[in-house]
Amino acid sequence: MGGASVKSTAKRCVTANFLSKGSCTNQQQQRFCTSTRSSHNIKKTRDSKASVFLFVPSRSFSESSYSNSKSKLGLLGWYMGKLNSHPATTKTITTSLIYAASDMTAQMISSQSSDSLDAIRTLRMAGYGFVFLGPSQHLWFNAMSRALPKRDMLSTLAKIFLGQGVYGPVNTTLFFSYNAALQGENGGEITARLKRDLLPTLVNGLLYWPICDFATYKFTPVHLQPLVNSTCAYAWTIYLTYMASLKKVSSP
Secondary structure, X not given: OHHHHXXXXXXXXXXOOOOOOOOOOOHHHHHHHHHHHXXXXXXXXXXXXXXXXXXXXXXXXXXXXXXXXXXXXXXXXXXXXXXXXXXXXXXXXXXXXXXXXXXXXXXXXXXXXXXXXXXXXXXXHHHHHHHHXXXXXXXXXXXXXXXXXXXXXXXXXXXXXXXXXXXXXXXXXXXXXXXXXXXXXXXXXXXXXXXXXXXXXXXXXXXXXXXXXXXXXXXXXXXHHHHHHHHHHHHHHHHHHHHHOOOOOOOO
């Protein structure tokens, strides 16, 4: 009977919408409804505190974490953002700057202390990186990733073979021809230069580039491959710009 009475009292309290505006009439109802009201208020207070505890600090923590991570990334984060939003342009500018730095390094190594840097020569090298090498690297590495998407040993070796057998010779031939033409050499002189310099350069490249290509194709994500390749090209370009700066072949 006691249980039925309590249930009946609860039903009447709920029906009367006591929690919002109702009241109780007898002592038993008064005690039960007061207890119900207190429980409701305590639950509401706990929910409110929980929402403050869980929501507000987590938001502050999220904003703080984002701000800290962004500040820690710094220049690298900015560069990666540009690489993601403007991949071809970013790779092209990067390659151009690396070629310019390589040429200045080559000049400082080979020139006398009293000699000044040849700015025109450096601009030629930067122009080649910007106009030819940067865009071609972007297209080449994307094509390789589509044709041979895996990073297993067989796919990596195939990419290295194609790079050394196709991309490397074409790029080196174009580089020597471009540089010679801007120095005023005619078609016959450019051909003679290629006969003299192209094969030794390609042979020396076989001692250097397969190692760089292996690291590039095997371990580097596609969008970063031109950057890694251009970084490897820094040392190689010092040698390449030296070869390109050799005197033209004398006409017989």
